[in-house]
Amino acid sequence: MYVIEAFVQVFQPMNIIGLVFGTGIGILIGALPGLSVNMGIALLFPLTFAYTGIGGILMLMGIYCGAIYGGSISAILLNTPGTPASAATTLDGYPLAIKQNQPGRALGLSTLGSLFGGVFSAITLMLISPLLAKVALKFSKPEFFALAIFGISIITSLSSGSVLKGLMGGILGLFLATIGIDAMSGEIRFTFGTIYLMGGISFIPILIGLFAFSQILLTIEESYGKPQQKKVVKIDRSFPSLKDIKKVLSTLIRSSFIGTFIGCVPGTGGDIASFISYDQAKKWSKHKEEFGNGALEGICAPEAGNNAVSGGAFIPMLTLGIPGDGATAIMLGALLVQGIQPGPLLFKEQMPTVYSLFLGLLIANIVMGIFGFSLIRLFVKVINVPKKYLLPLIFSLTFVGAYAYNNSLTDIFIMVGFGILGYFLNKFEFSMSAIIIGIILGKLAEANFRGSLIMSDGDMMVFIQHPICLTLLIVAVLSLISPLLSSAFKRMKNREKTV
Amino acid sequence: MIKKTLIAAVVILTILSTSMLFASGQSDKPYPQGKDVKVIIPKGAGGGTDTSARGMLQFLGKKIEGINFVPVNKPDGGGVTGMVETANADADGYTLGMVTVELAMFPHQGKSPVTYEDFAPIAAPIAAPAALIVPADAPYDTLDEFVAYCKENSGKLQVGNSGMGAIWHIAAMKFEEEFDVKVKHVPYPNGTADIVAALLGGHIDATFADPSGVKGQYEAGQVKIIATMSAERSNLYPDVPTFKELGHDLTIRAWAALVAPKDTPADVLQILRDAADAIYDDPEYIQYFVKQGIDPTHIVGDDCYEMMKQDHELYEQML
Numbered sequence: 001m002y003v004i005e006a007f008v009q010v011f012q013p014m015n016i017i018g019l020v021f022g023t024g025i026g027i028l029i030g031a032l033p034g035l036s037v038n039m040g041i042a043l044l045f046p047l048t049f050a051y052t053g054i055g056g057i058l059m060l061m062g063i064y065c066g067a068i069y070g071g072s073i074s075a076i077l078l079n080t081p082g083t084p085a086s087a088a089t090t091l092d093g094y095p096l097a098i099k100q101n102q103p104g105r106a107l108g109l110s111t112l113g114s115l116f117g118g119v120f121s122a123i124t125l126m127l128i129s130p131l132l133a134k135v136a137l138k139f140s141k142p143e144f145f146a147l148a149i150f151g152i153s154i155i156t157s158l159s160s161g162s163v164l165k166g167l168m169g170g171i172l173g174l175f176l177a178t179i180g181i182d183a184m185s186g187e188i189r190f191t192f193g194t195i196y197l198m199g200g201i202s203f204i205p206i207l208i209g210l211f212a213f214s215q216i217l218l219t220i221e222e223s224y225g226k227p228q229q230k231k232v233v234k235i236d237r238s239f240p241s242l243k244d245i246k247k248v249l250s251t252l253i254r255s256s257f258i259g260t261f262i263g264c265v266p267g268t269g270g271d272i273a274s275f276i277s278y279d280q281a282k283k284w285s286k287h288k289e290e291f292g293n294g295a296l297e298g299i300c301a302p303e304a305g306n307n308a309v310s311g312g313a314f315i316p317m318l319t320l321g322i323p324g325d326g327a328t329a330i331m332l333g334a335l336l337v338q339g340i341q342p343g344p345l346l347f348k349e350q351m352p353t354v355y356s357l358f359l360g361l362l363i364a365n366i367v368m369g370i371f372g373f374s375l376i377r378l379f380v381k382v383i384n385v386p387k388k389y390l391l392p393l394i395f396s397l398t399f400v401g402a403y404a405y406n407n408s409l410t411d412i413f414i415m416v417g418f419g420i421l422g423y424f425l426n427k428f429e430f431s432m433s434a435i436i437i438g439i440i441l442g443k444l445a446e447a448n449f450r451g452s453l454i455m456s457d458g459d460m461m462v463f464i465q466h467p468i469c470l471t472l473l474i475v476a477v478l479s480l481i482s483p484l485l486s487s488a489f490k491r492m493k494n495r496e497k498t499v
Numbered sequence: 500m501i502k503k504t505l506i507a508a509v510v511i512l513t514i515l516s517t518s519m520l521f522a523s524g525q526s527d528k529p530y531p532q533g534k535d536v537k538v539i540i541p542k543g544a545g546g547g548t549d550t551s552a553r554g555m556l557q558f559l560g561k562k563i564e565g566i567n568f569v570p571v572n573k574p575d576g577g578g579v580t581g582m583v584e585t586a587n588a589d590a591d592g593y594t595l596g597m598v599t600v601e602l603a604m605f606p607h608q609g610k611s612p613v614t615y616e617d618f619a620p621i622a623a624p625i626a627a628p629a630a631l632i633v634p635a636d637a638p639y640d641t642l643d644e645f646v647a648y649c650k651e652n653s654g655k656l657q658v659g660n661s662g663m664g665a666i667w668h669i670a671a672m673k674f675e676e677e678f679d680v681k682v683k684h685v686p687y688p689n690g691t692a693d694i695v696a697a698l699l700g701g702h703i704d705a706t707f708a709d710p711s712g713v714k715g716q717y718e719a720g721q722v723k724i725i726a727t728m729s730a731e732r733s734n735l736y737p738d739v740p741t742f743k744e745l746g747h748d749l750t751i752r753a754w755a756a757l758v759a760p761k762d763t764p765a766d767v768l769q770i771l772r773d774a775a776d777a778i779y780d781d782p783e784y785i786q787y788f789v790k791q792g793i794d795p796t797h798i799v800g801d802d803c804y805e806m807m808k809q810d811h812e813l814y815e816q817m818l
Contacts, residue, residue, distance in 0.1 A: 038543070038544060038545050039544050039545075041545065042544030042545035042549065043544065045545070045550075045553075046553065046557070136696075137696060137699055137700035137701075138700060139696075139700070140697065140700060140702040141685075141702070180577070181577055181610070181662075181664075182663075183661075183662035183663060183665070183686055183688030184662075184663055184686055184688075185663050185664075186608065186662070186663040186664025186665070186668075188609075188610065194576075195575075195576040195579045195580050195583060195611075195612070196575055196576050196580060197576070198576040198577045198579055198610060199574065199575055199576045199577035199578070199579075199580075202575070266692055266693060266696045267689050267692075267693055316696070320695075320696070320699060320716070321695075321713075321714075321715030321716055321719075322692050322695050322696045322699070323692050326543075326545060327545075329545065329546075329692065330545035330550075333545075333550055333791055336790055336791045336792060337787070337790050337791060338790075339790060341714065341715045341718065342715060343715030343716060343718070343719050343721075344715075344716075344719040344721065345715065345718055345719045346715075406572070406573060406574055406575050407571055407572060407573050408573065408575045408580070410575070411575075443688075447686070447688050451685060451686060451687075454683065454684070454685055454686070455657060455683070455685055455702075457683075
């Protein structure tokens with residue numbers, strides 16, 4: 001019964017227009033570096049007042065799903081993640097699209113991954129959200145610490161070249177994350193007396209600098225003085241072939257699980273989910289050597305993982321009234337304005353609304369997929385634009401993006417500084433992703449490590465007594481040493497052969 | 500050649516004179532002259548300060564003819580950058596800003612070069628009190644029972660806050676001082692959502708935080724609100740007593756106020772303050788906040804200055 005009511009509520013012409021509009025805007029916002037999901041949702045938030053009922057929320061859901069997906073387009077075509085959640089997609093997306101000259105295939109796979117992850121999480125939300133919410137509440141400080149350590153441990157498997165350089169990059173990221181007011185003591189750290197650094201060094205300008213700005217410098221260096229080759233990339237298909245789908249299906253399911261779960265733990269989001277999904281895809285793969293050179297699973301995994309976060313983040317928001325990330329926090333506000341109070345009472349009193357929201361998220365993901373598949377041919381044209389036009393355009397976009405995030409001029413200097421640093425790090429074959437992981441997880445790891453010790457009065461046993469925490473820590477240690485072990489195994493095998 | 504130069508000169512002169520004409524014509528008109536008014540919000544888009552500010556500006560805009568507010572988020576430096584920029588802006592009424600309770604706290608911790616004295620306040624749309632919130636299954640229902648429990652388990656009760664040195668931590672310290680008890684302060688730097696999750700998950704025993712963050716959980720009977728540190732009872736939680744009623748004069752409030760730079764002309768301030776006064780009569784305005792679980796406050800002009808000053812002195816003594 002509720003389902004029919006929900007269908008009637010959702011399928012109003014105005015609601016569908018809002019949803020489609022939101023998704024389109026979302027993809028655009030996601031694709032442009034520096035414009036964040038939260039910013040897009042916050043800016044269109046006042047528009048939701050014009051709606052009565054859930055129409056406005058559907059629009060925000062569209063932006064949310066669209067923006068997570070949109071980030072992958074620039075990640076694949078320009079090696080510049082549009083959002084932090086797509087940083088992992090550059091690892092294999094860019095090599096497949098540019099080096100192997102198959103942009104259509106890469107975008108098709110990322111769209112498929114996003115669609116699958118989004119739909120999977122929306123269905124999970126419908127079926128078992130109260131159960132998952134209970135598990136998420138079990139996460140206390142020791143568990144968050146272990147999750148962060150697990151995330152950091154994947155640095156070793158991400159750095160395709162030298163593990164040592166990966167760890168060095170990770171440590172640089174961890175160090176950058178310590179700048180600013182320390183919430184554990186209220187003290188100021190490493191700000192050199194500037195007000196700007198008090199709130200911590202801004203992450204988005206660093207991301208744009210390390211990925212986009214440095215990429216421009218590298219491309220200019222490569223193509224300077226050489227005659228322009230006219231590139232005409234034609235794509236025969238935008239939907240992945242059956243063979244490709246078969247190859248990535250298990251990766252899609254695994255990544256969607258990871259993404260949904262990480263989304264439903266409050267305080268963690270798409271950036272962490274995509275890296276962990278990528279790492280797991282590589283670990284389970286039979287042809288690890290393809291990763292980093294355009295592995296199909298390497299594109300699907302992060303995209304399924306980050307879009308699966310959307311449904312996951314709605315779980316604590318709807319069942320407990322606790323937003324799973326910044327974007328759902330704003331949507332919580334929009335729901336309240338409409339007189340919808342998320343939380344346990346919602347499931348008792350307003351079942352049709354709950355089902356409408358479920359259905360809305362599902363449709364938002366499907367609309368996102370339709371947009372994606374039908375626009376791939378258009379997106380790919382970006383590559384055909386001659387470099388002499390494309391590079392200046394991206395170059396100015398890096399400045400606009402770095403400024404737009406916080407409206408801060410200092411952020412532009414940070415962006416340029418990290419861009420130049422990124423250029424040299426690229427030359428020395430350091431992994432940008434390792435630095436990014438360090439920054440993303442540094443605060444989570446540190447705050448929860450010290451927080452756990454406050455709660456346990458300094459007793460380190462707290463990390464062993466919590467079962468979820470202990471499991472995650474063991475997996476993290478295994479993940480950290482597995483590249484070393486596997487090379488040791490190989491050596492042993494080789495020795496056996498020679499003997 | 501000469502002809503061309505002449506024509507050019509005439510054109511330039513015409514443009515200049517008309518624009519001057521326009522300019523002089525405009526200066527006769529009262530504030531806001533159809534120019535955009537920039538409002539610097541020192542917090543990120545979508546947060547509590549941002550939603551309250553944007554909501555207030557939307558209704559203020561209706562009360563002042565020809566005004567167009569342009570909110571700009573500057574969340575750098577934990578919000579200090581934005582507040583400093585407002586303080587240093589031209590005091591002509593075309594740059595306003597939001598300031599938050601951190602303005603009363605940061606100067607004493609060496610984190611802010613500006614204080615309440617650098618601003619001329621217009622109005623504070625919110626002043627969320629610290630409320631003592633506990634899980635529904637906690638063995639205490641009243642303040643006395645809670646204090647007794649704290650004394651029995653001295654230093655053991657886990658009390659969540661939004662970061663050491665931040666406002667909810669200070670509220671908890673004030674509580675310790677007033678009742679001569681000791682609790683364990685557990686920081687959740689991401690703010691209220693994480694505190695509520697920890698409360699529901701049974702990881703902490705209590706928190707002093709903004710009660711609007713737990714409206715849903717309160718109505719569903721998952722948390723209890725024992726008392727609030729406000730001067731009067733909240734309209735949203737009329738059943739919850741204040742610490743003051745219970746004989747303990749504790750007032751801790753997380754406010755956000757719309758302000759102008761210190762030397763803004765009195766007539767401009769008057770226009771803005773009158774409008775701010777008028778919006779409180781608009782039921783839609785009240786509804787905008789109440790629906791989001793926020794109790795809007797009616798603190799305008801000098802009252803607002805007084806509140807900022809009082810809190811500045813309070814934290815000076817505390818920190």
